[in-house]
Amino acid sequence: MEDRRIYKANALIEAGYRLSVAEHRILLACISQVRRDSPITDEVLYTVRAKDIAERADISRQAAYQDLKAAADRLFERHVTVPYAPDGKAPVIRKFRWVQEAVYHESEGKVSIRLSKPVLPYLSQLTERFTVYQMDDVARMTSAHGIRLYELLVQWRGRGEREVEVGWLKRSFQLEGQYASIKDFKRWVIEPAVEQINNVSPLWVEWDQRKTGRKVTHLRFTFGLKDELETSKPSKGNEAKRVHSGTNELVAGIPKHVIEQYANPGESYTMAAARLHADRREGKVAW
Numbered sequence: 001m002e003d004r005r006i007y008k009a010n011a012l013i014e015a016g017y018r019l020s021v022a023e024h025r026i027l028l029a030c031i032s033q034v035r036r037d038s039p040i041t042d043e044v045l046y047t048v049r050a051k052d053i054a055e056r057a058d059i060s061r062q063a064a065y066q067d068l069k070a071a072a073d074r075l076f077e078r079h080v081t082v083p084y085a086p087d088g089k090a091p092v093i094r095k096f097r098w099v100q101e102a103v104y105h106e107s108e109g110k111v112s113i114r115l116s117k118p119v120l121p122y123l124s125q126l127t128e129r130f131t132v133y134q135m136d137d138v139a140r141m142t143s144a145h146g147i148r149l150y151e152l153l154v155q156w157r158g159r160g161e162r163e164v165e166v167g168w169l170k171r172s173f174q175l176e177g178q179y180a181s182i183k184d185f186k187r188w189v190i191e192p193a194v195e196q197i198n199n200v201s202p203l204w205v206e207w208d209q210r211k212t213g214r215k216v217t218h219l220r221f222t223f224g225l226k227d228e229l230e231t232s233k234p235s236k237g238n239e240a241k242r243v244h245s246g247t248n249e250l251v252a253g254i255p256k257h258v259i260e261q262y263a264n265p266g267e268s269y270t271m272a273a274a275r276l277h278a279d280r281r282e283g284k285v286a287w
Contacts, residue, residue: 004032004135009086009122013131013151017080017098018174021144022071025053027098030113031123032135040124042100042117050109056139065109072102072111086121088129094118131155137201145189146196148173153203153223163210163220182209182216190219202226204277222254 006028019027030046054064081095101114115123133154138147152172156162166185170176179185190207197205205223209216254273263272 004029005132006031006135007034007036007123007126007130007132008151009126010088010129010131010155011082011084011086012080012119012122013155014172015080015082016171016174017078019078019144020071020074021142021147022067023075023078024144024147025057025139026068026071026075026111026113028135028138029053030115034115034123036124036126040120042115042120045101045103045112045114047110047112056136058140061109068109068111069104072104072113075099075113076102080119082122086126086129134202140200141196143192143196145173146193146201149190149193149221150197150201150203153197153205153221157223157225160224161220161222163218165218166216169219197223206277 008031026048029048029052033046034040048068050064050068051061053059053068054061057064076097076099078099079095079097081093083093084091096118097116098119099113100116101112103112105111131151131154133151137154138150141147141150152164153162166182170179170185173189175185175189179188186209194205194207197203202225203223204226205221207219207221210218210220212218254276259272259276262276264275
């Protein structure tokens, strides 16, 4: 399958918008075709085929065909509100549509999308303050909130932690006025999104909440690459090394002193962290 990367300015990652899963799939398929090695114009039509969506999303071709035209029509009406310029330096709020034209080819099972002119600087010729990930990282997700949360996490992939204010997250997801109860917000938005990321993306993620007074005001996410946990093994000649440090440094999102408490003889920090994450998900241990 062709390798497709998604490049977005961080301003677009943190923008306020709401799309269905099918709309996300169409838009990401277009963005993955944007050339980054030369200036782009709004004259380009990007073609998205139902059979390609079906293959990447692991859904039936019939379902992909049914979703394609309806999603393209809705996408034509969608808008996005960005909080700052593509380079991240100018605090300016801009509101514009994602696309300016959608052409559905009835007998060919495909749509052609012309992106709007204002969105182009947030997708091309980005030299700093941008996020990149593979389209296939989110292709099989069935939660639109899962796709948005995944982008917000990979934006901070170098840190492995991100704390966000609940109100800000609702605005980014365009959920203002909904889920007045934090319990409902966690149940219907955060928990399904985290489950999707853990099940079908390259990331593992754990989350917690922080209160200001008696009110939950922030959500804290800890995350990392699954491959780094699953493939990490003690180096040759170091198989018997036990973890020990006495510091609060994080390994795969777990403080080292916690890993030391639960580590088995011969485990590296990374191996122990992988096992602890699995044990926690199965309810075998709490840390």
